[in-house]
Amino acid sequence: xxxxxxxxxxxxxxxxxxxxxxxxxxxxxxxxxxxxxxxxxxxxxxxxxxxxxxxxxxxxxxxxxxxxxxxxxxxxxxxxxxxxxxxxxxxxxxxxxxxxxxxxxxxxxxxxxxxxxxxxxxxxxxxxxxxxxxxxxxxxxxxxxxxxxxxxxxxxxxxxxxxxxxxxxxxxxxxxxxxxxxxxxxxxxxxxxxxxxxxxxxxxxxxxxxxxxxxxxxxxxxxxxxxxxxxxxxxxxxxxxxxxxxxxx
Amino acid sequence: xxxxxxxxxxxxxxxxxxxxxxxxxxxxxxxxxxxxxxxxxxxxxxxxxxxxxxxxxxxxxxxxxxxxxxxxxxxxxxxxxxxxxxxxxxxxxxxxxxxxxxxxxxxxxxxxxxxxxxxxxxxxxxxxxxxxxxxxxxxxxxxxxxxxxxxxxxxxxxxxxxxxxxxxxxxxxxxxxxxxxxxxxxxxxxxxxxxxxxxxxxxxxxxxxxxxxxxxxxxxxxxxxxxxxxxxxxxxxxxxxxxxxxxxxxxxxxxxxxxxxxxxxxxxxxxxxxxxxxxxxxxxxxxxxxxxxxxxxxxxxxxxxxxxxxxxxxxxxxxxx
Numbered sequence: 001x002x003x004x005x006x007x008x009x010x011x012x013x014x015x016x017x018x019x020x021x022x023x024x025x026x027x028x029x030x031x032x033x034x035x036x037x038x039x040x041x042x043x044x045x046x047x048x049x050x051x052x053x054x055x056x057x058x059x060x061x062x063x064x065x066x067x068x069x070x071x072x073x074x075x076x077x078x079x080x081x082x083x084x085x086x087x088x089x090x091x092x093x094x095x096x097x098x099x100x101x102x103x104x105x106x107x108x109x110x111x112x113x114x115x116x117x118x119x120x121x122x123x124x125x126x127x128x129x130x131x132x133x134x135x136x137x138x139x140x141x142x143x144x145x146x147x148x149x150x151x152x153x154x155x156x157x158x159x160x161x162x163x164x165x166x167x168x169x170x171x172x173x174x175x176x177x178x179x180x181x182x183x184x185x186x187x188x189x190x191x192x193x194x195x196x197x198x199x200x201x202x203x204x205x206x207x208x209x210x211x212x213x214x215x216x217x218x219x220x221x222x223x224x225x226x227x228x229x230x231x232x233x234x235x236x237x238x239x240x241x242x243x244x245x246x247x248x249x
Numbered sequence: 250x251x252x253x254x255x256x257x258x259x260x261x262x263x264x265x266x267x268x269x270x271x272x273x274x275x276x277x278x279x280x281x282x283x284x285x286x287x288x289x290x291x292x293x294x295x296x297x298x299x300x301x302x303x304x305x306x307x308x309x310x311x312x313x314x315x316x317x318x319x320x321x322x323x324x325x326x327x328x329x330x331x332x333x334x335x336x337x338x339x340x341x342x343x344x345x346x347x348x349x350x351x352x353x354x355x356x357x358x359x360x361x362x363x364x365x366x367x368x369x370x371x372x373x374x375x376x377x378x379x380x381x382x383x384x385x386x387x388x389x390x391x392x393x394x395x396x397x398x399x400x401x402x403x404x405x406x407x408x409x410x411x412x413x414x415x416x417x418x419x420x421x422x423x424x425x426x427x428x429x430x431x432x433x434x435x436x437x438x439x440x441x442x443x444x445x446x447x448x449x450x451x452x453x454x455x456x457x458x459x460x461x462x463x464x465x466x467x468x469x470x471x472x473x474x475x476x477x478x479x480x481x482x483x484x485x486x487x488x489x490x491x492x493x494x495x496x497x498x499x500x501x502x503x504x505x506x507x508x509x510x511x512x513x514x515x516x517x518x519x520x521x522x523x524x525x526x527x528x529x530x531x532x533x534x535x536x537x538x539x540x541x542x543x544x545x546x547x548x549x550x551x552x553x554x555x556x557x558x559x560x561x562x563x564x565x566x567x568x569x570x
Contacts, residue, residue: 013501014520017388026385037502095364096357118350121386121501121524125366126345126403130322130354139433140322142351155437159347161259161449163441165319167434176351179502180495212363216379216392221527227534227544232553236565238533241549243569246531248509249453249477 003046003060004111008036008120009070023218038117044182047081055149059083065098078196079188090206099131100209112171118178129176139173145180252278253338256287268304272412274342275305290317302418309420316427321434326355328425345403353403362399369408386524407507446480453479454508460515464492469559476566484516500525514555518543
């Protein structure tokens with residue numbers, strides 16, 4: 001079986017977000033780009049499955065929609081252990097556009113399990129995974145926190161309100177992955193970094209799909225009022241304020 | 250045209266979040282001079298369905314089909330898109346919870362409908378249709394234009410108030426023919442914890458971080474949560490250490506919550522943590538480090554030893570009038 005992990009290239013979480021003039025995009029100067037945290041966990045789990053020979057997973061490929069400037073992030077995924085990579089050479093205009101591009105490549109290259117992170121930390125859309133599945137007309141399972149292969153068949157844990165479900169499903173399908181899928185993201189070792197330079201990276205040109213949404217303008221979150229401090233000797237005052245001033249208890 | 254709202258139920262019952270969604274959908278419908286139609290899937294009795302009318306739904310559609318007993322995103326989006334087309338919906342409203350995240354993207358492709366995901370207020374404009382949503386994990390907000398004729402909005406939980414506008418809604422039992430090839434999610438087993446207030450549903454959340462120093466110190470924190478009728482949560486290091494279960498981890502990669510009140514105890518307030526809780530209406534910080542960044546996000550703060558402060562808070566809550 002072949003696994004595809006879709007990866008998104010996002011600003012490191014600790015980045016202080018600044019906007020370009022006109023507030024329609026972010027100022028990318030000085031931003032450290034990383035693999036979207038959920039995608040990184042998906043990649044880690046995909047590699048763990050491949051490491052276990054009984055799983056029948058033969059290869060792990062990563063795919064990304066982005067311009068050449070996102071190649072360092074793709075190389076990082078290869079350094080962590082992916083066998084090869086696909087880049088669709090386009091800016092990502094919206095989730096519908098990105099998913100349509102990825103679905104086309106998946107049709108050509110054929111994968112059994114497609115991993116997508118449940119959201120990206122930049123746009124927070126939670127859309128691409130489910131969209132790919134619908135474009136391909138294959139099943140998708142969302143909020144996946146574990147996946148194992150039993151006798152060649154995937155078994156999934158899905159998070160539901162106040163609990164979990166054990167789900168069996170047949171390939172091909174899209175697993176939309178959340179926290180818990182892997183404990184810690186796998187880190188690239190020196191050998192991996194050396195090998196990543198020569199691993200295959202296939203380039204596809206984008207197809208003319210449309211986008212359904214666009215960002216009109218960005219704005220900063222509203223400033224919160226300054227913190228009101230309560231004397232540690234008299235914490236009961238907090239409860240009084242929550243009741244009479246904030247009126248939330 | 251109409252506004253369709255998908256009203257999820259839990260064992261035949263609705264939750265506050267359902268009524269919030271219907272209130273929201275009804276207000277969106279007003280912007281288009283129409284009314285909201287609610288769609289519920291599963292076995293729900295009539296008196297429960299009628300409650301949706303209290304929040305402005307003009308019509309309630311119920312589909313009960315044995316192929317839809319557990320969530321299969323492919324089958325569900327097939328059914329919802331079918332009803333959306335029959336009802337001539339120009340806006341579809343769904344929760345931004347796990348169910349909504351599973352269904353909305355598939356619906357989007359089926360209907361070629363743009364999605365405003367995680368919207369947190371009413372659309373800013375109907376032409377061009379513009380919504381307000383969180384981006385960069387809470388470090389920015391975006392005004393997003395949805396260009397398609399049908400738009401899907403997934404609403405952030407607890408971001409809209411309940412609005413009672415009683416409507417004598419009609420209830421319609423609808424049936425759909427579903428090809429069994431669309432149902433591929435086979436649930437083998439369900440594990441549920443009963444009786445606890447769910448973190449994502451809680452109005453009040455008391456959360457502990459590494460500053461709590463030891464899992465044994467959680468007793469007064471849990472007591473405070475219980476006294477306030479809230480749920481407990483924790484920061485990532487705490488769940489990674491195994492001091493508290495993973496389900497309690499709130500933060501960027503854990504649960505993203507928006508309670509009315511979030512009390513952070515011994516949590517320094519790293520960006521990743523704030524990304525999961527910044528939508529809370531009020532944040533209270535209790536920390537012995539007066540320079541901890543959590544105080545910048547908080548409206549109320551106490552600088553001091555949590556182990557001395559928590560028991561006094563429990564007492565104050567119990568004695569309050």
